[in-house]
Amino acid sequence: xxxxxKRSAHTSNDSWVVIAADSALDKTKxxxxxxxxxxxxxxxxxxxxxxxxxxxxxxxxxxxxxxxxFHSWFIDQxxxxxxxxxxxxxxxxxxxxxxxxxxxxxxGKFQPLxxxxxxxxxxxxxxxxxxxxxxxxxxxxxxxxxxxSQKFHRYSQEKTMDWLKKKVLNxxxxxxxxxxxxxxxxxxxxxxxVKQETDVTEEDYLRYAHGLISEYISEDxxxxxxxxxxxxxxxxxxxxxxxxxxxxxxxxxxxxxxxxTKFNSADFARKPPKKMTAAQKTLAKVDKTGMxxxxxxxxxxVKQEIx
Amino acid sequence: MxxxxxxxxxxxxxxxxxxxxxxxxxxxDIEHDGAAQVAEFFTPTVKERxxxxxxxxxGRGLKGxxxxxxxxxxxxxxxxxxxxxxxQEDRVVKVSSVFHxxxxxxxxxxxxxxxxxxxxxxxxxxxxxxxxxVED
Numbered sequence: 406x407x408x409x410x411k412r413s414a415h416t417s418n419d420s421w422v423v424i425a426a427d428s429a430l431d432k433t434k435x436x437x438x439x440x441x442x443x444x445x446x447x448x449x450x451x452x453x454x455x456x457x458x459x460x461x462x463x464x465x466x467x468x469x470x471x472x473x474x475f476h477s478w479f480i481d482q483x484x485x486x487x488x489x490x491x492x493x494x495x496x497x498x499x500x501x502x503x504x505x506x507x508x509x510x511x512x513g514k515f516q517p518l519x520x521x522x523x524x525x526x527x528x529x530x531x532x533x534x535x536x537x538x539x540x541x542x543x544x545x546x547x548x549x550x551x552x553x554s555q556k557f558h559r560y561s562q563e564k565t566m567d568w569l570k571k572k573v574l575n576x577x578x579x580x581x582x583x584x585x586x587x588x589x590x591x592x593x594x595x596x597x598x599v600k601q602e603t604d605v606t607e608e609d610y611l612r613y614a615h616g617l618i619s620e621y622i623s624e625d626x627x628x629x630x631x632x633x634x635x636x637x638x639x640x641x642x643x644x645x646x647x648x649x650x651x652x653x654x655x656x657x658x659x660x661x662x663x664x665x666t667k668f669n670s671a672d673f674a675r676k677p678p679k680k681m682t683a684a685q686k687t688l689a690k691v692d693k694t695g696m697x698x699x700x701x702x703x704x705x706x707v708k709q710e711i712x
Numbered sequence: 713m714x715x716x717x718x719x720x721x722x723x724x725x726x727x728x729x730x731x732x733x734x735x736x737x738x739x740x741d742i743e744h745d746g747a748a749q750v751a752e753f754f755t756p757t758v759k760e761r762x763x764x765x766x767x768x769x770x771g772r773g774l775k776g777x778x779x780x781x782x783x784x785x786x787x788x789x790x791x792x793x794x795x796x797x798x799x800q801e802d803r804v805v806k807v808s809s810v811f812h813x814x815x816x817x818x819x820x821x822x823x824x825x826x827x828x829x830x831x832x833x834x835x836x837x838x839x840x841x842x843x844x845x846v847e848d
Contacts, residue, residue: 419791419792419795420745420789420790420791420792420808421789421790421805422735422787422788422789423787423788423789423790424781424782424785424786424787424788424836425785425786425788426784426785426836427784427785427786428784430722430724430786430788430807432724439721439722439723439724440721440722440724441719441720441721441722441802442719442720442721442722442805443719443720457722460724467839469835471828471829471832471835473828473829474741475739475740475741476737476738476739476740476741477737477738477740477741477742478735478736478737478738479734479735479736479738479748479750479754480733480734480735480789480809481733481734481735481750481751481809482747482748482749482750482751483745483746483747483748483750484742484744484745484746484747484748484750485745486741486742486743486744486745487745488737488738488741490737490829490832492832492835492836492839494835494836494839494840494843495839495840495843496839496842496843497842497843497844497845529719538845541845542845542846545846568846571846571847572842572846575841575844575846576841576842579841579844580841583837583841585834585837585838617838617841617842618842621842
């Protein structure tokens with residue numbers, strides 16, 4: 406197992422192992438057509454990613470592939486060589502609409518949605534306009550004008566920042582309630598993960614949530630959001646501070662340039678610094694361990710493989 | 713461009729009972745797609761002691777752990793019904809079977825919550841957090 410051998414290319418892929426939200430394949434409303442996997446423009450990368458519309462395009466889901474080398478499935482009495490596990494999870498369509506709204510905002514005009522949300526490369530994007538959550542929440546990121554029976558929209562950076570901030574804060578409070586560890590708990594060896602509250606600061610939660618949300622927005626928006634959240638830059642290590650003053654744990658500049666906006670790169674690999682103090686070791690865990698493990702194995706490349 | 717080539721329809725059918733599969737994730741690349749005598753040569757040799765499963769596969773000791781999906785989620789095996797004859801046609805898949813848990817096998821070492829497969833099970837929860845609409 407240790408030798409790296411080249412895998413021969415998968416010849417035909419006609420079977421997939423999927424873990425899907427039950428709502429995605431809801432069987433009610435038979436008349437509305439079947440759910441469909443579709444390629445849409447990923448708001449963070451600008452490249453194609455795989456998504457799924459539920460029946461009638463009412464809800465949007467994202468499709469992420471969990472991949473590890475050298476894995477295959479046994480399914481009853483068959484072998485499936487492709488050891489990937491696909492996750493189909495609900496997603497806020499507003500994230501995907503944002504880039505369209507933003508690029509439509511250049512002239513600062515109010516426009517009908519149908520004119521804003523169109524894409525030669527991804528014609529399926531118009532289907533997002535049927536998503537309940539998209540239409541219901543559009544006012545969070547755009548100004549709206551009603552003329553007669555028609556609605557017109559214009560992207561608002563200010564509203565978007567507030568909306569994204571709320572998303573981050575929601576995520577923070579959900580994280581706190583959950584048993585998902587943003588810190589050292591990831592290293593636990595017991596089967597049930599125990600959250601370790603100690604050492605995890607509010608800022609750690611904020612950073613973690615900002616990192617998660619940044620996977621759905623452009624790098625520019627991610628930077629703007631970082632400022633809007635007033636998160637201290639961790640990539641500026643030469644902060645002048647009296648040496649006697651005890652620093653807050655998360656101000657420590659372990660690995661300068663460690664930045665959550667990088668999560669979309671598939672080859673995001675982290676090397677631990679050579680020498681670390683005890684505090685730095687703790688921080689190394691607190692800040693990043695959980696995040697790395699969640700994001701780095703969902704390689705964006707493979708999302709596109711179901712065509 | 714052929715827009716249809718980007719779409720894969722999931723045929724749900726009117727939904728009678730779907731077959732439940734027994735599913736194992738193995739820590740090796742098996743260069744084969746198709747029939748295998750899993751029930752004859754693999755499953756019968758699985759030993760279960762307390763929480764740990766062990767099995768010998770191709771002379772290697774594997775250690776396994778049952779993995780249950782997050783609540784509200786189901787495991788599905790999707791199969792392509794028929795290859796499209798041109799890229800103007802949608803691809804069509806159907807749910808060929810479902811599974812409510814699977815056995816995850818490690819080579820030599822017992823599975824732990826630090827294993828990436830285990831951690832990936834936390835993803836749906838995170839995704840739901842970020843999906844939730846915000847209050848006005």
